[in-house]
Amino acid sequence: MQFIHEVLQKQAEKQPDAISLYPENHAPISYGELWQHVGVAAAWLRSQGVQAGHRVMLACENCPEHIALMFACSVVGAWPVSVNARLSAGEIRSIAEHCEPHLIVFTKQCSPAAARHAEEYSAQPCKAQGLRDACSYAVYRPNAQPESPELAQQVAMLVYTSGTTGAPKGVMVTHKGLLHFARVSAASRQLSGRDIAYAALPMSHIFGIATVLMATLQAGASLVVRSRFDVDDLLAALVAPGISILQGVPTMYVRLLDVVSDAQQVQAPALRYVYTGGAALDPALKERIETLFGQPMHHGYGITEYAGSMFITRADAPRSDTSAGYAVEGVELRIVKEGRPITTAGEDGDILIRGPGVMLGYYRNPEQTAQALLPGGWLSTGDIGHIDADGALFLTGRSKDLIIRSGFNVYPLEVEAAINAFPGIRLSAVVGKKESDGNEEIIAFYETERPEDINVDALREHLAQHLAPYKRPSRFIHIDSIPTTTSGKIRKDPLRAFEF
The missing domain is CATH 3.30.300.30 (ANL, C-terminal domain)
Structure with a gap:
């Protein structure tokens, strides 16, 4: 495979009637139906003048239309720029000014926040049948120039960092990296077509895109798609349709424990894998979640600048500590301190990574790209950590913290x-x-x-x-x-x- 949409296309050809998505307030969508929606969306994008190398900004929350549009951009060769509709108007505007999209699409049906942004941009209704009239769109910069064909073919999407320390940066995530991690992640979690995963993590974030969406589709499994996390909805979905894979950031599990603290309050007959990433794992939280679900809580380490997790605990060998686990296939690690490689187990240093998921760079930001991408293909993560005697990674913190x-x-x-x-x-x-x-x-x-x-x-x-x-x-x-x-x-x- 060369492009991310081929993962979905393959499943649609292999098992068209299998369920791909369980959306909110709608009937399940099969792989064949989702692929048809992608085709309709791609035709609509072309009708709006979208070409390979154009940016298409998606102000969204999780829904089938968002997923269809992301893969439709891949079909056309354009770059989706998914941004969480819950960002402020100023944050949305800042990203739009930086990436200069040809179109901005708002998933108004599933997101009141997107509907409010659509009004500000005087967005027009989108009447593409496969999008169920759920979206509106604005022609933002009709004269925005597409990127070169060579660059356009490599980049799958722009993912903007959260921007908690200054202006957000647009990470150029590659098709190669996402395809590699989809396969690695599906294998590490032993995913199969029988699995049902929970997708409340925003698919504007690399965790939601790579670990939740791409890996699930790679395995031909199903996704319970939710625009935002809700504890009552999660508890219901654990019963029906029966979530087997639960993935989220630590704060999601904290909110779950706010409502539920007794294992007898939870029915999860199909649940077999619980995972957290996106931040360091707190030992107290790990213990409480493991008690609640009666099974191990797995952990991993990834950053926006890498297309998926770089370290994951082993499904068949859960850990009692808060390690982020072991390097996934293709990932190389180097711990350095003041430019000197550290080889001693347990000694903290700056984490450098090399592998197929490393970003191409920050879009239109050569200075910060040069700071992050080091000679030899190494990526400076900005994180501090150490390796223990058996090669497991422990995160100590962010260098800026x-x-x-x-x-x-x-x-x-x-x-x-x-x-x-x-x-x-x-x-x-x-x-x-x-x-x-x-x-x-x-x-x-x-x-x-x-x-x-x-x-x-x-x-x-x-x-x-x-x-x-x-x-x-x-x-x-x-x-x-x-x-x-x-x-x-x-x-x-x-x-x-x-x-x-």
């Missing part, structure tokens, strides 16, 4: 893990705040199950038993809801800007 306290390195993940283990704490986020002497104060924000349950003095005593003095926060701030991106990652910049 590192706190320097009294000359020592403090990794927020370690502090957050200790805080999250305290009874009554639901979620925490630790940041550093510069002091006048150049030192950094450690500040902990936390969510609770019930605010009155937390005695801060008792929490301090708990941390004194688990953390060295220089790692302990000096301030604890209760917050109703820790801010997250639309893909569920904790946003620390708003916390750093918090007025004390």
Whole structure:
């Protein structure tokens, strides 16, 4: 295969009557029907003048129309630029100005947020039959130039980073990388046509695109497609149609535990694989989820700049710790510190990656591309971690989140893990705040199950038993809801800007 739409085409030819999607409020869609929708959408794109190398922006939430349009862009040779419709008008506008799409399509039927954006752009109704009148569109830059044929053939889509630290960057994700990972991911999870996966992760994010969508279609399995995560909906879907593969970011599982804490409250007769990625795994969360479902919680490590997970725990050998597992096929790892490769197990350093999923670069951003793509094909991830004696990767934190306290390195993940283990704490986020002497104060924000349950003095005593003095926060701030991106990652910049 050369292009991502060929994965769907193959399944439509092989098993046209098998169910591909279980949408919200609609009958199931077969592989044959979904492929027909892709054909209609591709014809419509061509009728609007879309050519190979054009960008087509999709302001969307998860729905069959979004999926059909992504693959239709692949058929035409255009680049889909999926952005979560829950972004602000300013964020949508910033991405549009950067990528200069030929069209912007809004999945208004499944997303009130997309409908609001469509009004701002005076979007016209889309009458392509295969899109069920669910979309509207705006001609944004009809004179936008397509990219060169060579580049157009390599890039499958632009995926914009969350933009929590400055302007978002458009990652050029390749067909080659997504196709490779679809096969690797399906094999690592032992997916088959009998599986049903849950798809509430936004398909504007690499986790939702690669791990959830592409791997599931590669295996000919089915997807329960949801525009957003809802605990009651998940609990119902575990029963019917019977989810067997559950994947999500850690905050999704935190929200599940807000509602359900007793295993007797959950019926999941088909569930066989539980996985989290997109952020480091907290040991307290892992223990609670494993108790809830009565089976291991698997973990992996991936970033937007790589087309899928780079490390995954082994399905047949679950771990009791919070490791991100082992390198998937094709991935090479290098841990470096001050430019020196680290070979000692357990020693932290900067994580560099090389493999078939490495991005081509940041679109129209050669300076930041040069910072991320290093000589020899290595990608600087911006993450810090170490390898243990048997080759498993442990994430320590983001280099930009590192706190320097009294000359020592403090990794927020370690502090957050200790805080999250305290009874009554639901979620925490630790940041550093510069002091006048150049030192950094450690500040902990936390969510609770019930605010009155937390005695801060008792929490301090708990941390004194688990953390060295220089790692302990000096301030604890209760917050109703820790801010997250639309893909569920904790946003620390708003916390750093918090007025004390």
